[in-house]
Structure formats: C-alpha cells, structure tokens
Amino acid sequence: MYVVATxxxxxxxxxxxxxxxxxxxPDRWAAEKRRGLTIDLGFVWTTLPSGAELAIVDVPGHRRFIGNMLSGIGPVPGVLFVVAADEGWREQSAEHLRAVQALGVRHGVLAITRADRADPGPALLAARAELQRAGLEPVPAVAVCAVTGYGLADLVTALDAMTLRMTPPDPVQRVRLWIDRSFTIQGSGTVVTGTLSCGAVGTGDSLDVCGVGALESVTVRAVEALGVARDRVSAPARIALNLRRVAPGRLRRGDTLLTPQAWHLADVVDVRSHAFEERLPLRLTLHVGTAAVRVRARPLAPGALRLTLERALPLQPGDRAILRDPGGRGVIAGVVVLDADPPPLRRRGAAASRAAQLADTPERPDLASAVRRRGSLAVEAAQRLGIPTQKPPPEGVLRIGSWYVEESTWRAWTAGLSAAVTAHRRAHPLQPGMPTAAAVATVDLPDPALLEALVTEAGLMSSDGRVSEPAAAPDLGPAEAALSAFEETLARHPFAAPERGELQAAGLTARHLAAAASAGRIIVLADDVVLLPTAPALAMGTLSVLPQPFTASQARQALGTTRRVTIPLLEHLDRRGWTRRVDSGLREVAD
Known part of the structure; x- marks a missing residue:
C-alpha cells in the first residue's frame, strides 16, 4: 500500500x-457536505492499474484549518498537489507548498483541475516551477476535469508511476503510528486511525500509548486497512486499530502508538531550521506527525534552534516538522531534528559551542557523530534514539559489551583508572585494592559493567570486589617482620595460633590482619584466631581418620591445639560444608 495526501x-x-x-x-461531516468545504481530514482509497493500493488523505485548503491540513500531510511520503486552471497559483497553494517543502516530501504529482474552464497551460507551468523550486523531484503534471472525467486515466497512470519511485520502509522497524482519529464503536470499544509510516502492526500486538500523561500499554484487538480486516499490516499504510484496555475519549489526534520500550520521548530537541520569515517568535507551535505541541524556541545560530516542548514526543534524528505561529497561524519554518537528546547548555559560550557541533551534524542519524558527542552510548539507547547500530562499529568507535565508546574516551578511562588505583594504593597501603564501586565513580563510568573490560585494558586485576595492580600486596610497613615470624611458626605448628596479646605486642592491629587476610596470607577465624590458609585442609586430613562422629575434645587432642583454636576452626569447617553436626556435641566429616 502507498499513501499520499492532497x-x-x-x-x-x-x-x-x-x-x-x-x-x-472524502468529506465525513455534515457541515462539510452542506458547505462544500473540507474542514477536517478525509480518507479514501483505490487500486491502481499495477495492482498497488493507494490511500489518499484529503486535507482542507482553507487557511483557518491549516492545523488539520498539517496533521494530514505530516506522516505521508507523497503529495497530490492540486491547482485550478481557472485560478492558478494562489496564497494557500504557497502555504501548502511550504508545508510540503518543510516536511521533506519528495514525491508528487501535479493535477491541474477544472481544465474545462480555462487553458491549463499557464497554471501548469507556474505550478510546476514552484514545486521544483521547493525541491520536489521532477513532478509529472496532468490536466484533468473531475466532472467530465477528462485526464483522470492519465492522472491514475502518473500516480501509479509515482508509487514505483517510492522506497517502502523496513517492516521490521519500530512502530510509530501518529493517531489522526479516535472514536468509540458500541460493542467494540476504541478505534484509532492513522498513517503507519514505519514498522508493522498485527492483531494481538502490545503497543505503548504516548499522549498526555504517563505511557500506557494497549493491545490490538483487530486491524483494518482500506476497509478490509487484516491479520498484519506493514508500512506504509492507512490503518484502523481496534484497541483493548482504552477508556472512551482517552486517545486523541496527536497521540502515538509505539513499539513498547523502543522510543526515546524527547521534550528538548536541537534542530536545523529553514525559516520562511525573518524573525521567529519565541513561542511557537510544533507540528510533527499529527501532533501540534507548543514549544519555546532558543536560537543557537542562524539555522539552528533548541526547542523545548510542552510535552514529550517520540522523536528521532531526521524527523521533519513545521513551526507555526499560533497567532498568525502561518507556516513560518521547517525544521529537521538533529539531536533528540541534546546536552544541557549551562555554561557561558555553551550555545555557540553547541551551534558549531550542529553545523557538522548530518540530518540522518549517524552513530559516529552520536558517540563522539557523548563519549559513550549504550546500544539500547542508540536504538531508542533511532540511531542505526553498526557491525563492526564505525572508525574511531569501540564496541565494549553493550556500549559504544569513542576511542579517545576509552583511552582516557584507561589512564584514569590506572592513576586512581595507584593513588589508592599509596593512600591506603593496607587495603588489597580499590573498591570497584569507588573505581566506577572515580572514572565516571556510565555503567559498572564496563569496568571488567577496562581493568583488562589497563593491565590491572579485579578480585573480591577490588581493583589492584598486578602482584601488588598490601604494604604492612613495620608490621611485616612480625607477620612473617608468625607465618614461619605456623608453618611448623599449623594450629599453634598466637594469642591476641602476642599479636598486639608485635604491632599487628586488626587492620594489618585484615590486609594480610585479603592478600591470602592468613585466615582470621572467630576470637582473632589466626592461622595459615592451609590449616583447614590440614585439619581435615587429621579429622577424617578419627572414629566418626567425634567430639570437640577428640578433635582438639588429634590436632594438638587448644579449645580456643579448635572451636572456631570446627565452626569454620562447618560453614565450608566439610564437617557437619550430628548431635549437640558431635560432628562428622561430610561425604
């Protein structure tokens, strides 16, 4: 299916x-039929000679209804531009052309109507020149008379040829359906219609509703396109959706239906502008899709604006929109979104710096530019922003897990982590390394999951929640000699743990013992019982040959130590699952 607007x-x-x-x-309202004047959008369709289905959105031409016109033409890729032979190019012709130009519509057919009333030649030449000046592709032009049927066959042929030049969007893209009508059918519930410009929608799909208030989830009960029930419809298409779980009157024109959790909702955007007026009011109405939202415009440079939206919309780089003066009601500028998640402008000179960045920003989403501006960008965030992901990533960008990181940023993180770990070792010589949480915060990593790869890149080690330099043991200072002496004693007598007073007299504090334990030199059991890490295994070798089960006293005698050492050691073995209690006073070696 193809969709065009008049x-x-x-x-x-x-x-x-x-x-x-x-x-x-096409006219749906009684007032339209009575007055012979289109007020709101009309929707009709036909089948072309090639077999292609063509849906047409008929828009109002009167200046008072320009808002409705913009809602109709906003989501469509092609236009059927109509100029009367007996009146020629007029004010609203130019106004509508501004909208077509601003929205980046490139496909069109020019129809010179009422060819039975006047020579269509002058109107055709003038209109074709205006359309080409606005940037449309070479526009086929056909003179017609709707009353007599003159030229209609040629017009249908021209429309058919235009569809062949239209590139259909990828059906696996995210769904974004701008709603242009919402109504309730008794017995069925809420029905919405719109032009599906990307993705595909089917019965049973879950979608997010973006409108006034928080996002809501809805389910598609039924899909209809061109008056026929369908299981699934791919863009581009005019569709009607019957929705579950929607209160009557909840949805309205300008709301959107979205693939769940797949879109960034932007309330601030940076845009490139093409103004049709010399001065832009600070407060304007932004027309995008079928939405009309009040915005505040901040000029950054000629042709560059920051727009602050009254409510957030699902926007992405490359989206085209229109700025309109709500007072004068005219189209005064066309804009294209360059960044739907721009940085804050807090410091003096930030606006000028940002304008310089935008001058080099492409209108189509570009991964390299997006990562360069941020330093790093999560893959999921890139997808939500509508920035195409790449395999392999572009030059100058690294793929680290679920993140894209600019090479210079990665180098800065690597150097920063190395320096931070070295500084931490010097400031805290008894600690076995820098806590990982502190490392993440010091380097300002956007995601702790990046730390593992960064540790490897920096040639560091990560263990037990700490980051350290290779082979870097805690520096015990003067207490090192005392610890070494106790290690020698325990190597000869594995269960002759020094008394607490002996440790204190030797200058070994709780901090020294904790540092030595973290380095794997000792283990510290309850009641400050200090043993070598090999002691539990040696104890098991002795306990396993005892008659099972055994008492604590039997274990003490077999190990040749005191009750002060035996009880904490047995409890340690219990926790490790090497021994287990079988009675209040008995234990056995576990299988």
Missing part, C-alpha cells in the same frame, strides 16, 4: 478530484 488552495477541487478517482466520499 495539497492546494481552498476550493481548487481537491475533494472533487479524489471522489472522482476513488468513487468514495
């Missing part, structure tokens, strides 16, 4: 033309 001056025959093309009535 455009053109009021009363130039847009609705009459699409009625003749499709045999359907």
């Amino acid at each position: 455009a053109g001056h009021v009363d130039h025959g847009k609705s009459t033309l699409v009625r003749a093309l499709t045999g359907m009535e």
